[in-house]
Amino acid sequence: MISLFKSVLTVVLVSLAFLLNSAFAQDNAIVIGQAIDLSGPSGSIGRDYVAGITTYFDSLNVAGGLNGRRIKYLVRDDQGDAAISAKAVAELIIKDKVDYLLGGIGLSVTNAVVASPAFKQSTLTLFAPLVSSVKDYNSRVVFWRPSPEQEMQYIFSYFDKLGIKSVGIAYQESEFNQEMYQYVVAEVSKRKMSLSGVARISNSPVENEKEASALATKNPGIVIVVSDTVGAGLFLKQFRKRADKTFVAGMSLINLETLAEVAGRSALEWTVFSQVVPNPLGKKTIVQIDHSAMMKKFRDEDLSSLTLEGFIVAKTLAKAITMSKSGRDGLQALITQKHTLDLGGISVTPDDPSRHMSGYVDIALFRKGGGLLF
Numbered sequence: 001m002i003s004l005f006k007s008v009l010t011v012v013l014v015s016l017a018f019l020l021n022s023a024f025a026q027d028n029a030i031v032i033g034q035a036i037d038l039s040g041p042s043g044s045i046g047r048d049y050v051a052g053i054t055t056y057f058d059s060l061n062v063a064g065g066l067n068g069r070r071i072k073y074l075v076r077d078d079q080g081d082a083a084i085s086a087k088a089v090a091e092l093i094i095k096d097k098v099d100y101l102l103g104g105i106g107l108s109v110t111n112a113v114v115a116s117p118a119f120k121q122s123t124l125t126l127f128a129p130l131v132s133s134v135k136d137y138n139s140r141v142v143f144w145r146p147s148p149e150q151e152m153q154y155i156f157s158y159f160d161k162l163g164i165k166s167v168g169i170a171y172q173e174s175e176f177n178q179e180m181y182q183y184v185v186a187e188v189s190k191r192k193m194s195l196s197g198v199a200r201i202s203n204s205p206v207e208n209e210k211e212a213s214a215l216a217t218k219n220p221g222i223v224i225v226v227s228d229t230v231g232a233g234l235f236l237k238q239f240r241k242r243a244d245k246t247f248v249a250g251m252s253l254i255n256l257e258t259l260a261e262v263a264g265r266s267a268l269e270w271t272v273f274s275q276v277v278p279n280p281l282g283k284k285t286i287v288q289i290d291h292s293a294m295m296k297k298f299r300d301e302d303l304s305s306l307t308l309e310g311f312i313v314a315k316t317l318a319k320a321i322t323m324s325k326s327g328r329d330g331l332q333a334l335i336t337q338k339h340t341l342d343l344g345g346i347s348v349t350p351d352d353p354s355r356h357m358s359g360y361v362d363i364a365l366f367r368k369g370g371g372l373l374f
Contacts, residue, residue, distance in 0.1 A: 029072040030065075030321060032057070033092035034102035035113070040080030041229070042105045044257045049130065050075055051301045052291070052310025053102070056318070058298045059290075066321055078104055082112035090118035100317060100331070103129025103141075105253070114141060125331040127320075128313045132180075132253045136354075142331055143356040144313045144348070148180060148251060151274040152224075154361040155249050156187055158272075159222050164247070165193045168220030170212075170235040172201040172227030181226045196220035199239070201231045209238045216242035223248045229255040233262025240267040252276050252305070256366070268366040275362045277346070279374035280308040285345020287312060305364075305372070315343055316357065 034053070037046040057071040065071060074096055078085035085104050092098045101124045103110060110129045113119055114137060119126070128144040132151075167188050171181050188195050196218040199211040212235055215223065223239070225232045225248060232250055236259070239248065248271045250259075260268055280303040282288050291311045295303055317331070319341065324330030334341075335357075337350040348357040364372035 029070045030100070031072045031074065031096060031098045032100045032102065032317070033074045033076070033089070033096060033098035034104070035076045035078040035085045035088035035092065035109075036102075036104040037080035037106075037109075038075070038077040040078075041258065042080050042253075042255055045130065045253065045255050045306055046077075046105055048301065048304045048306035049105075049310040049313075051295075051299055052307035052312075053314040054310075055291070055294045055298050055307070056311045056314035059294045060318060066318060071318075074098065078109060080105065080109065082108045085109045086112040086116040086118075089113050090116055093118045093122050093124065098124070100124070100321070100329075101126055102313070102317070103127060103131075105130045107131050110137075110141070123329060125329050127317060127331055130253055132251050139332075139335070139355065141355065142335055143354075144316060144358055145252075145276045145309065145356065146359050146361055147354055147356045149183060150356070150359060151251050151276070151361055152180070152184060152187065154363060155224065155251075155272075155274055156191060156193075158363050159247065159249070160191060160193075164221035166196045166219070166221045167193050168196040168199065168215050168218060168223040170199045170201055170215070170223055170225045170227065170232070170239070170248075172231035174228075177226050184224055184226060199223075199235060201227050201235045203234075205234075205238075208234050209241075211235075212238035213242050215239065216246070219243075220246065222246070225250045225254075229253075229258045230262055233259045236263040236267045236271070240264075245270055247272060249273070256372075269368050271366045273364050273366070273372065275305050275364050275372070275374065276358065276360060277305050277308045277312065278360070278362060279364075280305055282374070287315070287344035287346055290344060312343055312346055316341075316348060319343075 037043050054073060057073045061070050076088035078088050103126050110131050113126060126141045132148050169184055197215045199215040202208060216239060232254055236248060250273050252274050254273060278288060291308050292303060295307060320330035320334040323333040335350045340347050340349055346360060350357055362374060364374045367373040
């Protein structure tokens, strides 16, 4: 009887210890929050990005977390709405008491978060927002991806090497696009290329057809699109009626699913897009191999450039967290590092003055039948 009592007592004590340790692990978790579009106009971008981030954090937690602490990743759907994003971030900061904050998609969302009282009053750094804008922020916003200027430079260099010297621009008027439009015009002049013409993108199908037709008659070697995804689709739909084999170039945050829906999938042939990560299907680097293996283990989604970017962003943040000290944000510690950080075949420069850690840019062609060919 005494032996049985001891056995039962041992089981109870072990179970209690396990529960206490589990509770402690929960209380001692590193809480990372993010408000991002999951169901709005950029929902497919957000879902892929989050899938990659989640995958990396899941792989860390299975292996015991970071220094014995579990990663608790909280995601809120802001539907691509600036006001909803600011409110969601405030709740993450005040209610959920996040230790780190990942950014959402677009300039308006990022502006709203940075301007929100909750963020201003916190000591958090907004990390890795997906923003295709030349707008500069203070040190409390740190980007992972290259600057839009770096992406545009790569596009120009790529076609310059092909001997293409005539450039058209499809431009959607907005305060967010104005700076990039001016940058593209200046770059055309700087590289001694010729500006064939500018097509103004609007919501009017009649006006878009008129503008696209006029640009097509100028026979540009390439058309660079400075617009959001829907604007790019509206232009491409009309332009392809007159120029079915002219290169049209866009940047990495053009939503390809939405673009295909607006313009038609066949219109995407002869389009190219800058990319800020290597081919997600490739096996040349450790991070590509790890991303592919972990996505197969933890997710059902297909591999994409955005899942790989999210995976690497999460890996970068984990590096920062390991550098954190009592009372100091790990990201602020990371960006003071003077040496290049290797993430398994992708290198980042934490102390870059522009606060864009990565300078990696590639180009991908939209192949016939769908999908990007790197």
